[in-house]
Amino acid sequence: MDKKFDLLTLGEIMLRLSPQNSERIAKCKMFEKHIGGAELNVAAGVSLTGLRTGVISKIPDSAIGDYIRNKVRFCGVSDDYLIYDKNRNARLGVYYYEMGAYPRKPQVVYDRAGSSVTTIKVEDFEEEMFTNTRCFHTSGITLALSPQCRQTGEEMIKRFKAAGALISFDVNFRANLWTGEEAKECIEAILPYVDIFFCSEDTARLTFKKTGDLKQILKSFTEEYPISIVAATQRIVHSPKQHTFGSMIYNAKEDKYYEEEPYRNIEVIDRIGSGDQYCAGVLYGLLSSDMDCQKALVYGNARSAAKNTIPGDMPSLDKDEVDSIIADHNNKGYISEMKR
DSSP: OOOSBSEEEEOOOEEEEEEGGGOOTTTOSOEEEEEEOHHHHHHHHHHHHTOOEEEEEEEESSHHHHHHHHHHHHTTEEOTTEEEEOSTTOOOOEEEEEOOBTTBOOEEEEEOTTOGGGGOOGGGSOGGGGGSBSEEEEEHHHHHSOHHHHHHHHHHHHHHHHTTOEEEEEOOOOTTTOOHHHHHHHHHHHGGGOSEEEOOHHHHHHTSOOOSOHHHHHHHHHHHSOOSEEEEEEEEEEETTEEEEEEEEEETTTTEEEOOOOEEEEEOSOOTTHHHHHHHHHHHHHHTTTSOHHHHHHHHHHHHHHHTTSSSSSOOOOHHHHHHHHHHHHOOSOOOSSOO
8 A cells, every 4th residue: 555655753843042153042142043853853854865754743823833834844844744733822842052162061951841742632633644654753752741742652653553654763862851760661661562763872771771782782672572673873972063973773683783884073063953863864764675774874874974064953965965975984085075
């Protein structure tokens, strides 16, 4: 059966405000406006690379909601499943992001309590939505936003799974939303439904109490649950402005690990959303092939590394640009210093 979408994602869409020119939140006079949200970032990245995506969310029925809708459409993501909140108290979650420079770390201040998405319900959507996609993706952020979000997220995972979709889940742990114990209990309850699992090494150790090396950790998830593919990013932060980025993927069916040379000396302009672009690259690689983990690894690493160099949460690189970055990464000879 042909599906309308390759990927649907469920999550909060937020407004991001950032001081200009690396100023401090407490002292700046102007903020730059961006939109973002983990699951929208993933949908946008997959869309820009060439597949059909949509986002499931709830936003205020207001001028700010119109701004969000237009931005969603601009990056090629369908707004078919955007619900508009007509309540007089409807609000969009906001966060403030302050850039860092060594030794001062970047910082985030959230203002998202009671946002419209926290009341989202399965009943807000037609049943046909669950049969309309090849893959469904959400994250621990969505499950942690409110009891209603958690209930909706869990139920959607089950319904999409029952309809034959692949289930993709990114732990994306946020300590300001819930404790490690709460996250572990909730996520372990949905892992029996998950096919593609994203979890960093640090989160696996701190939240899921995993031990051993990274290969043992990734494999252990597939031994405990019917997960097919587990992916973990490996980021080394040399300073707020210089990172090294790579990852590892484990395919349980093949009992095989996938790695490549990491991207070194990344010049970081804005790291927010780079983890989401890793998910986007991996999902693009898997969904555009017969679940080819090598392709997934290559696109995941390239999309994530490149996102660090782009201001704002949202991606802006299309497939041709990503392919060029991949080619340069694998080129051991001369590389032009300018594209012209």
